[in-house]
Amino acid sequence: MNELTAEWMKVQDKDLLIDEIMDRYGQEILQLAYTYVHNKAIAEDLTQDIFIKCYKNLHIYSGKAKFRTWLWRIAINHCKDFLRSWYNKNIIPTTDYFPNHISEKEIIEEVVIQQEEDHELMSAIMRLPTKYREVIYLFYYEELMIKDIASITRTGTNTVKTRLRRAKSLLKEMLEE
Structure with missing residues (x-):
């Protein structure tokens, strides 16, 4: 099952479903958020917010578009909203840290x-x-x-x-x- 269907989401427990969604799409959403904000910590916070929005709006998903497309639309809109926000325009984040994982x-x-x-x-x-x-x-x-x-x-x-x-x-x- 590559794609989550609207029928599957209606049958399953919402908590189990969001775990599956986060496992399946979490890293991709984090990377997407990072491309917008250029800060790992903020991207992680946005990713959490995106999955909360997803969880709260699962009942809205109709299955007309692929689930991944629906989730990406939520993510992109949330990132764009953040970029327009007061917080983003007035708070200066600390430096980002990316460890080098080379053996x-x-x-x-x-x-x-x-x-x-x-x-x-x-x-x-x-x-x-x-x-x-x-x-x-x-x-x-x-x-x-x-x-x-x-x-x-x-x-x-x-x-x-x-x-x-x-x-x-x-x-x-x-x-x-």
């Missing part, structure tokens, strides 16, 4: 070079405007199809294609500098 066996030149390139790419992606950053994230990191991205972002498929093309062009310019 001693992996410390070779190729790994270091790859990490450096990945870091440069991620930094460039984070500097993109939100509308480009979200389509890059959903397409390349979540491997969603263009029609699903269009549904999540509430835009047309041609708009998604244009944003992907423009985002790649901007990334190329940034990385060539």
